[in-house]
Amino acid sequence: MTSRASFPTAPQPPSGSIVRPRLLAALDGPERLCIVRAAGGTGKTTLLTQWAEHAHEAVVVWIDGDPAPTSRASFWLRALTQVHARGLVDDATLYREVAAIADAPGDVESAMRRTLDDVAAPVTLIVDGVHPGAHGDAWDEVAHDLLRLLRDVPSFRCIVATSQPTALEHAEPSLGRRVLTEADLALTDDEVRAVAETASPWLSTGARDLIAGNDASRHVGSLRYSLDAVARSGERESDDVLAHAHRELIDRLGDSKLRDFVGATALSPVLDADLARELTGRDDASELLTRLESAGAGHWIESHTGARLFRYGTHVRAQAGGDFAARKPHALRDLHARIAQWLFHELKDDMAALEHALEARDLEFAGHVALRALPLNRDEGSRVVELLRRIPAVQIHRHPLLALWYGLVLNADPATHSRAPEFFASAGVMARLQSRSLSPWERAVHRGLESVVWRMLGQPRRMIDAARRCIDLLEEMEAAPSPEDRLADIASTLLYQSGVSAFYADEPDTARRAFSALVEFSDRHDFRHRRNAALSGLAFLDAMAGRVTSARRTLERIVDADWPHTWRDGYMGALARIARAWVLLSEPDPQGALDELTVLDPHFDTIEHWELILIARVLAESMLGRRREAAYRFERVRAARTKRSTLPSSLDRLATAEALLDLVTGHIADVRRRGNNRRSSPLLRAVEGMAESALAGSAGATPLIARAERDARDPVDELFAAISATTLALRTGGLRDTHRTAARIAGIVSEHGLRWPLVLVSPSDRERILAALEGAAEFGTAEVLRDAFAAFPAQIDDSVWGAEAAPVLSRRETVVLHALAETGSRAEIAERLFVSVNTVKAQLRSLYAKLGVSSREEALARAIALDLLSPEDDSDGEEAVS
Incomplete structure (x- = not known):
């Protein structure tokens, strides 16, 4: 946990005080x-x-x-x-x-x-x-x-x-x-006499009566001023003792040395005698502070560690500090720097030390303190940024943590959003350059911060390099406790963030290393809230990989009472919510999945996991029969949130989700067109293979499916590849292949509990799969799939697989086809298209060949059957060639 100040327990009653x-x-x-x-x-x-x-x-x-x-x-x-x-x-x-x-x-x-x-x-x-x-x-x-x-x-x-x-x-x-x-x-007469007797036992009875009889002595503070003045006046029984006390007070305020002492020491929120001596050069600092306590300017307190500290009253500190700053502005930076060092090393008050370091413009020390002050709450962060705004940007760029903070604030404000990347970039570069002079723990933290920065900037290679180094450093030091407990909390935070970075870099094994290390780190430091976050990460990785049974077991290890209240339903709990949603999709409980994701709605506009939430949501909505609504939501959110810094792995997941929505909404031709224009994962290749098997048969589907099977890394890849291979086998009549791939589907379903992708198997294909298994006496395997099919209604209609494949026409062929529907004259078509008759003849030959016809009448009948005479789509096809 971030170490906070050693805040004092109740002060001891001042010496000489009386009980009332x-x-x-x-x-x-x-x-x-x-x-x-x-x-x-x-x-x-x-x-x-x-x-x-x-x-x-x-x-x-x-x-x-x-x-x-x-x-x-x-x-x-x-x-x-x-x-x-x-x-x-x-x-x-x-x-x-x-x-x-x-x-x-x-x-x-x-x-x-x-x-x-x-x-x-x-x-x-x-x-x-x-x-x-x-x-x-x-x-x-x-x-x-x-x-x-x-x-x-x-x-x-x-x-x-x-x-x-x-x-x-x-x-x-x-x-x-x-x-x-x-x-x-207000003091009673008896209480005034009691204070006077305790503080000044030598005072005569007449002087005590005189003081007690004056209204100015009813306050403890004014009474102590009077007694202190009498002690130094020598006029112990004088009738003008109170007047003399007031003159003494005025004289003391005019004492420049005492004035400077109070002004310099009042800059610190709290101090001990050693710091007072260092700030002022006064060897009698302790005695002066005790006199100031007697005068009511402040009081000694005791911290819970037993240290004796002095704290000025609010008004004294404000007035004295302001007066000193106005008279001696040249001395402020040095004093603030000394106070920052003392607050950090002695009092362990990171935030106060950070503020004083920034006041002193000691940015190197401010960065050192900031490393230990993380994580800040929003209010503390706002205070730091307020101080940073006074510092030239060129100086901030040299200090990675300060640059990162400032960049985060700029990024959150639409008016300054465009300035944030420069601070993120400098934070990442400087973190690496400065790491050589840091301790291993500090280097690990810097690497973790660097990974976060590169993730925000959409730089996957730099992101994963920094994440790996952070994980390596923390694992190397696993057996050795941190020399500074204040680094433990931020180190655990960045171990978690390194796991997130590894996931987005498409390195799930590295992410698993990070989250597993965080479980051990959290157990060692009794960070139960961090342990929950680590388990959430592990469950999330299993859920995304299709290891549903394992994800469910890990989610059960999370202790709800150990969550910080805001974490459970916020960013830190998001991975658990997403993991649980994917588990529920395989229950099947799509409404339960939506309920889990709805909890994250307040954070959706700012959370980095938006595409993970979106994909799970639209699949749940599709399973509930709201396919068109899901497709509309997906397209609208994707268009609004995708930007240049969106990471490649996120783009690939979005492309896969888009292809799945195309399948279930009947836009099967769009799967091929969109998929071939992207860098495809094994899962997306499998979906493309399903589309190709319906549109072009085995010639186009076989290499895609073979590649998906070869590159599959986890159960979800394997299941999609098996479903795609089974779909192709059913199209081509391969009974042996159907039996083999169907058995693979059943094995994955049984071993990992992954069942939601079965919605992509059409009703007639289900019957043929079960028949193939039963024909091979695979009755147990058939029963597994029969139960799974019953729980997951098909989202794809049989007509998708039964539809005749439509040829892909070029833009010029489409134009010629529309002209042919209006006239059979080649000369008229040539005149309309501003080309020669011979060119029209050549284009008609190409068109007839693609349609498999030999006459205008056959071509038009075929085009109507294949829905090729719908209004032209100017966004596709080739440019016309004359």
């Missing part, structure tokens, strides 16, 4: 939603940390709202990581739900609902710092998610700290809601 029982009791009430709404410096965070420290009846999950999330998805990814860090869910659940959110950020609410349902104990989510209006509508969306979760998950409770009203305050009354305002958090 009345407020803790309010948070302990029965209300399932508690909102603490007050300005900064009123002690909201301290109150929440104290409550979390003493909460016993619920598991507390703490989410720090600083920095504000860039998107709804990024907030809930924090929540998932925290739930996992608390040991509330296992690795597999985390991987599954993170993958679901990455694939569809809109599914975050469902992912959290499933996660909370998996937790045995009641959960209280504390969100320290909700900022409505920040980063668009992200917080408002999070608020609505929280309300829905409170409504749907009875064991879930939420406590939120905010400085402004939010949508949470519109919760329905049945949930129960309590709001603590600034007035509730």
Whole structure:
């Protein structure tokens, strides 16, 4: 799984803080939603940390709202990581739900609902710092998610700290809601004295009373400013102590060194004392941060690994960082670069590191981080692209991952679609050039990405070369775990993509290697969701090859609960859906196949497997008796989706499907014309052979069928070749050949469960096949086919095979035939066609020879019988020769 940040658990209460029982009791009430709404410096965070420290009846999950999330998805990814860090869910659940959110950020609410349902104990989510209006509508969306979760998950409770009203305050009354305002958090006289006594035990009673009696001291933040000023003023009992405190505050803001310290360190979303020293050169960084905590500018927190980190308040960070950027813009890139390195190596926060690397224009390091940040969810990807837009394109071209991301975004927008290929191309080239300096794991990932790029560009040779190398590298390292866990998830993703590339390169054995390796890889890393994807790939390969029984068994190994919610019905689950559809076609259950494919309709306009879905769909519709509708759908979609980058294997599958539709719709002559103009697979050759046996007999069919039988690689090729050979044997009266090829059909049906191609056997041919088998005492074989024929009604009419073969006329012969129907005068025909009478005589001789006649009357009768006098088709035939 992609490693996310080591997000902190609940902060420790600040030193010197006092317990406020009345407020803790309010948070302990029965209300399932508690909102603490007050300005900064009123002690909201301290109150929440104290409550979390003493909460016993619920598991507390703490989410720090600083920095504000860039998107709804990024907030809930924090929540998932925290739930996992608390040991509330296992690795597999985390991987599954993170993958679901990455694939569809809109599914975050469902992912959290499933996660909370998996937790045995009641959960209280504390969100320290909700900022409505920040980063668009992200917080408002999070608020609505929280309300829905409170409504749907009875064991879930939420406590939120905010400085402004939010949508949470519109919760329905049945949930129960309590709001603590600034007035509730104001310090009482006794609490002011308690804070003063704890923080400044040497302070006189008179000074404490003076501070307690002033309204400015009712907030924890302003009280601490006062105490800090008194500590340095020496006027411990002066009547103007508060005025002096305010003067001290103004003076401190004017301290350029302190100002620079806060500005530089506030650039980082979180930091430790070492990073603060590195950024500022101040050896007293730790002490300064502690003073800033006492002043209310931020607070120390503890990560789940035990590291002590400091986080500024949102407003302090925004103002201080903005002030520093305006005063010292020349220093920003170096600071962002250092912060990026620390976030990546120490905090393991890949996304934050990536953003800071891009801010620093350190694209080499950004590419290094990006390799480990994959896969991004859509919202994270949008943020990266927003930063990339500020960088000159020529610089992006040098970094393959950044170029790939940018190309994907450009490709998704019709307005910029034409610019995408240049970024894809540079991504592929640079990935190869840079791979020599990378570790084996990184080289494997680069090769996998390169394969995806070349697939998108329609470059099959480069695509399969990169895929093979990716698979080889990952198999070589199979026994050695990755030195970086952050590479494991992207490596498994690209192992899957290499399998897809191998399939589209028409190398099913290589694809099987990839998917099989992914099963082992997933088991080793407990990536159960990836294991489902790998099994889907294996089932898909079997289904496409006609190994229906094997595909069915593999599909049964998929654990539905291990699917990320969005994967099952989206791109990652598409291969399983397609495999199941082909299995159902051989049940036969064409309606069930359509139901499986319909689930993918929302993705059909963008999914790369569109032709696989289309072909299975039109065959199912044809089996349901909607042949014309299927042919129309096929032609319309194929015309709209086929483009120059469509891979050759896809074009061949489309040509085969088109030929099958021509057969079942009675356009048998079109099979020969279309098929001979394409690079044909064994399956397409077999279909062409069936057409030739009907149109021209054995002379044209025999070499096609022989080639189909010789080149067959898998059961579906073998079955089509056997059906075609049987059709030819029945036409030529070869009883022995009929018996032999029919037995082969029955063997494939029995061994592999592949039955749907039997719809191409006409009713009379079925009777003759069964008779031939029974005549040879092959009663068991005959029974297998009798049952299969009964389950699969023929889609081809007997008239197709009984029709007389029509001669193929040239364009000039067709013109002469139409002229002959209107006049018997050769001179008149010559005048009409602007040729000599001798030319007309020669063309009539050729025409009569093709029709097998010797007179005008016979020619016209023959032409009418063969339907050759229909309106001319200007798209076919030869040019006229005079």
